[in-house]
Amino acid sequence: MLSDSARRSVTTELHESLRTVIKDRLIASEVNADDITEMIISDFKSINRKDDSIDSGVRKSHVVSGFLKEVIGANYLSVFTSREILFQYEMGDKKVSFVDLLIRNLIDSIKSEVELKYYRFNFPLEQTCELFWRGLRKEVIKYLKTDTSLISSLLSTVKLLPKNSFENQVQEDVQDYGNAENRIVSGLLNYLSSNGIINVFHLEGPAYLVPSVAINPNESNNACTYLFLQSSTRRREFA
Amino acid sequence: MLPKSALELLFEHDFGNGPLFKNQIELVNELISNIRSSYYQDNDDSIEYTRLLVD
Known part of the structure; x- marks a missing residue:
């Protein structure tokens, strides 16, 4: 799921579910779970964008x-x-x-x-x-x-x-x-x-x-x- | 100072009570066992389909 060599789909389901489980984990913390979730999702999307630019070729052999x-x-x-x-x-x-x-x-x-x-x-x-x-x-x-x-x-x-x-x-x-x-x-x-x-x-x-x-x-x-x-x-x- | 990497945020950074999750397996388990998650395993009938264990 989080391999740096794999592209993951950042769906609304993943986004919201991740927010839910992170909120549960940070319930006693002063850290804002929404902010942490957004940072994680943003990094996922950023990794995907890099993959897109690197992996634009299509195999034809x-x-x-x-x-x-x-x-x-x-x-x-x-x-x-x-x-x-x-x-x-x-x-x-x-x-x-x-x-x-x-x-x-x-x-x-x-x-x-x-x-x-x-x-x-x-x-x-x-x-x-x-x-x-x-x-x-x-x-x-x-x-x-x-x-x-x-x-x-x-x-x-x-x-x-x-x-x-x-x-x-x-x-x-x-x-x-x-x-x-x-x-x-x-x-x-x-x-x-x-x-x-x-x-x-x-x-x-x-x-x-x-x-x-x-x-x-x-x-x-x-x-x-x-x-x-x-x-x-x-x-x-x-x- | 919070790290920017998703992997560090999820599995390495100490939020006062340790990292959010020990590893990816713990995260996936949480996603499929938390009743408010879209991936909650009772939200569909996939468990009824074939899932064979090979030793």
């Missing part, structure tokens, strides 16, 4: 192209990381992050009703496992808000899901878009989790020296692993 194709075409992905993977690539005229790539590919697979790939995410902290699901939920809801056709796609995808999963509750909610949105995403995440399509492991082994993505690790003749290396001076990452 054939290695990146091969990596993207392999991620999209994989049947099974296993990710080992202790922090956010900053890697970005170009899609059309937009920069897209590795996280966007995974979510977009998952959503596209659901929409086109192709067989979903399997994902295994490995994190060293239990808290990261919980925050992963929270983040995924938030990102999928964001997609629902920007792509109104997705709700109907998900509804049509329901037929791919086991009977009595969330078909009934979705049908009840279609009149109430906001409620349907939350429940569809909850149902979808439950489906992905309970069917082992997305597994999150709290793995305490020494596997986090650098973030890595194993592609088809279950296929001995079709497996490969990409490591995300980072320059010690330029804070750049590449696969």
